[in-house]
Amino acid sequence: MKQNKLPHQEMKTLGLIGGTSWHSTIEYYAAINQSINDYYGNNTNPPLLVYTINQAEVHRFQKINKWDSIAVMLKQAALGLHKGGATSVMFCANTPHKVFDVVQNQLDFPIIHIGDATAKAIKNKGVKNVAFLGTIYTMEADFITKRIADNGVDVFVPEEKEVLVELQRIIEEELTYGVIKPATKTYVLNVIQGLVDKGAEGVVLGCTEFPLMIFDEDLKIPIFNTTEIHSNAAVDYILKR
Incomplete structure (x- = not known):
């Protein structure tokens, strides 16, 4: 029996906050696109938005324990993606989740937790x-x-x-x-x-x-x-x- 597919027009728009590092962000982007291609059986792509933050700044803030500054960077990225149409976002790395609660509490849309x-x-x-x-x-x-x-x-x-x-x-x-x-x-x-x-x-x-x-x-x-x-x-x- 043929599986009923979600009409591609109904896919949700997701924002990816990447750059930590951009090498692994590419892996996210490739994996998500490939999975959607496989789901539809053709080259249908998902509505993805990518915001690359400055990893050098993130590392600098980590070293001086300025996680509040990292939270500001992530919040600004999330708001930018939301303004662009994303209904949810994700941090494309584990370490930024240290400030997940701080950022999530300032947003009215969900962050998908790793x-x-x-x-x-x-x-x-x-x-x-x-x-x-x-x-x-x-x-x-x-x-x-x-x-x-x-x-x-x-x-x-x-x-x-x-x-x-x-x-x-x-x-x-x-x-x-x-x-x-x-x-x-x-x-x-x-x-x-x-x-x-x-x-x-x-x-x-x-x-x-x-x-x-x-x-x-x-x-x-x-x-x-x-x-x-x-x-x-x-x-x-x-x-x-």
Whole structure:
């Protein structure tokens, strides 16, 4: 039986707040467009708006702990996208969700949260314990991991400060520039294995740059690619699912 498709004129318009980094924003854009193409069976594209914020400024504010300034940047981006016709927006990265509540409380339209989408994907897979790798900000705080844990999933993050610092360096100095080094990949895989040894049954790539380097075939456990998961949530929104 032929599936009834949502008329393309009825797709919802979504705003993507990207640039953190633009390399992973491209992955979002490609994944969402491809999924919509697959859904309609042709080259129908979704009504997407993209706002690229200045990652250099974001990193500068992070280093001096000026998260309120990052929240202002995200709010301005969201309002600009809304003015352009977007009925919902998403931050195309994990770390900006540190100020999710601050920004959401100032908007009268929804932001699609990456942590909620990830928790749903983990539960659907039946995994009870996951390793979580991200920026130092997402690993030291719980604005992502708590939303996952609140869904009955145990979350393991690296405990050694030097590991947290090194993962942050890898993201900031290599991956956000699109640089993939074999030695770096080996290091990250070893960190993941250490968390698997502690009981993790899956791994959340909780920085949208890690999927540029770590792939399903690299591990024997399920990988929860937050770029892909968040993109799927975007498609569900666009198609009113």
